[in-house]
Amino acid sequence: xxxxxxxxxxxxxxxxxxxxxxxxxxxxxxxxxxxxxxxxxxxxxxxxxxxxxxxxxxxxxxxxxxxxxxxxxxxxxxxxxxxxxxxxxxxxxxxxxxxxxxxxxxxxxxxxxxxxxxxxxxxxxxxxxxxxxxxxx
Amino acid sequence: xxxxxxxxxxxxxxxxxxxxxxxxxxxxxxxxxxxxxxxxxxxxxxxxxxxxxxxxxxxxxxxxxxxxxxxxxxxxxxxxxxxxxxxxxxxxxxxxxxxxxxxxxxxxxxxxxxxxxxxxxxxxxxxxxxxxxxxxx
Numbered sequence: 001x002x003x004x005x006x007x008x009x010x011x012x013x014x015x016x017x018x019x020x021x022x023x024x025x026x027x028x029x030x031x032x033x034x035x036x037x038x039x040x041x042x043x044x045x046x047x048x049x050x051x052x053x054x055x056x057x058x059x060x061x062x063x064x065x066x067x068x069x070x071x072x073x074x075x076x077x078x079x080x081x082x083x084x085x086x087x088x089x090x091x092x093x094x095x096x097x098x099x100x101x102x103x104x105x106x107x108x109x110x111x112x113x114x115x116x117x118x119x120x121x122x123x124x125x126x127x128x129x130x131x132x133x134x135x136x137x
Numbered sequence: 138x139x140x141x142x143x144x145x146x147x148x149x150x151x152x153x154x155x156x157x158x159x160x161x162x163x164x165x166x167x168x169x170x171x172x173x174x175x176x177x178x179x180x181x182x183x184x185x186x187x188x189x190x191x192x193x194x195x196x197x198x199x200x201x202x203x204x205x206x207x208x209x210x211x212x213x214x215x216x217x218x219x220x221x222x223x224x225x226x227x228x229x230x231x232x233x234x235x236x237x238x239x240x241x242x243x244x245x246x247x248x249x250x251x252x253x254x255x256x257x258x259x260x261x262x263x264x265x266x267x268x269x270x271x272x273x274x
Binding site: 010014016019023064075078086 | 145146147148149150151152153155156158159160173174201202203205208212215221222223224225226227228229230232245248249252255256259260262263
């Protein structure tokens with residue numbers, strides 16, 4: 001089975017989960033960790049515990065910031081055969097990972113595709129000139 | 138003055154704001170809209186109202202999904218001279234926009250740089266081979 005984790009500074013992870021569930025429906029195998037938020041326990045041992053509890057499962061951990069402390073704390077998990085870590089998460093990345101990884105036989109390759117889609121999905125819309133295109137139709 | 142808006146499906150926008158404030162401190166000029174969340178009013182007229190109330194200010198609106206309904210609803214605002222819309226928001230994009238746009242004389246150019254940074258920040262960390270690099274040191 002594939003399992004998914006969102007780990008971010010504060011409540012971004014919880015917020016992304018709410019957006020995902022609004023669009024895709026309930027996500028049974030998606031955990032969230034709100035790092036450094038008031039009253040929240042330190043996330044790292046909890047993530048490790050979750051991974052340790054499911055050695056037969058494959059994990060995709062999505063974090064917020066490359067070079068940020070949440071991602072840095074979890075990077076060592078990439079040494080495990082059953083753990084993937086991806087950072088810079090936006091909604092496209094999270095959606096495409098949740099839609100494509102569960103049935104994938106090659107999660108690494110699938111994640112690489114999702115990363116490319118997520119990059120393509122970051123767009124400065126004013127440069128699209130939608131209205132002038134529409135005017136021409 | 139520059140003003141910033143996060144508008145997403147459900148609570149991603151509120152979550153990103155909490156992450157931004159944890160890292161950067163309080164953001165006085167950042168509004169959030171949680172579209173289609175239970176009990177929330179329809180976001181589009183509220184965003185338009187906020188923009189209308191500050192015709193002398195420059196707005197950067199950050200949304201979640203290219204092709205998603207939140208972004209689609211707000212695209213028409215790109216026809217206004219003082220409104221920029223960017224989509225595919227991740228934490229890097231939001232952080233760099235909030236850090237660099239307030240003092241920018243050319244917000245469009247600044248946003249284009251932020252978009253490139255945000256794309257670069259989406260990384261499949263297992264491909265980085267950190268540990269083998271460390272072993273070699």
